[in-house]
Amino acid sequence: MGSNEHDERGFFGEQPVPPVKSGPAPDKPHYLGHRERLRERFSGAEDALADYELLELLLFRLIPRADTKPVAKALLARFGTLAEVLGAPASLLQEVKGVGASVALDLKVIAAAAKRMARGEISGREVLSSWAQVLDYCRASMAFEEREQFRILFLDKKNALIADEVQQTGTVDHTPVYPREVIKRALELSATAIILVHNHPSGDPTPSRADIDMTRTIIDTAKPLGISVHDHIIIGRKGFASMKGLALI
Structure with missing residues (x-):
């Protein structure tokens, strides 16, 4: 893979941080509190989360510094269900705005792990x-x-x-x-x-x-x-x- 400009994870999570200027601290991104609340809900009762919320949790790790709710909802709007998102070919995943080659690959790794778990249930x-x-x-x-x-x-x-x-x-x-x-x-x-x-x-x-x-x-x-x-x-x-x-x- 080439430079970070082709890796959406790098774009959101690995760009150089500019020097901190004096003055009032900037407001934290709005999605940080949402992420914490979603993690707490998952820890308390994972079945309580909707498909798009569970997909958001996955995307938190894959796209660490961005609001992932629009990406999760766009994926579900395109493919229908969480299972269909994970089952979709990487090439089609990348047609969704916010999903590049790296995130598509990571989602396919998660899908492969899910298949191995399912096979383990019957082996x-x-x-x-x-x-x-x-x-x-x-x-x-x-x-x-x-x-x-x-x-x-x-x-x-x-x-x-x-x-x-x-x-x-x-x-x-x-x-x-x-x-x-x-x-x-x-x-x-x-x-x-x-x-x-x-x-x-x-x-x-x-x-x-x-x-x-x-x-x-x-x-x-x-x-x-x-x-x-x-x-x-x-x-x-x-x-x-x-x-x-x-x-x-």
Whole structure:
């Protein structure tokens, strides 16, 4: 990265401080008291904060010497929710006034940490009894991707997670899936069950005819080898769809 003029954190937080002149002390910026009050509210009850306020708290650290409320509200106006802000590509984040390359990168680091936390909730645990956490993890990992991804959760005989892998990445509306490759990888990992997951970048998680046919082909290929397909979950910005829950498999 070049000079500080290209880094909004440097612009607000790292500029040289001019010499202090004699006379009355200048008024403190209005946002300092607001920051302290917001920190106190978070410490007392973090769930009491609205999305824009929690986003403000994050931006306090990223843009230390500026009023971050307008930036937080602009991000939410552009992307909709805090989850969508963190899931947005860095290039789109930078289109919002007040967000440069450094802050966009920092927000993506926070998003990556959130994904790791969500994965930790299901790692090594009996997945079918932690279904809400599985859905949270899949949504955090895939809901805001710009291209389709086909992900597989590989489970052992106790339905504990062995591995979580993105097998294919496709276009905005299609991902090539090869049933033999899915089963081959399950055998390599000694998995006895799998959960299929893919996203719809359009936002609508409704299964397509191709999704249903592909899933049934994988089920038919896996069954003779003693591998169960517990479900195929489709993730979208507007929610998720379970093929098992919809009685499609």
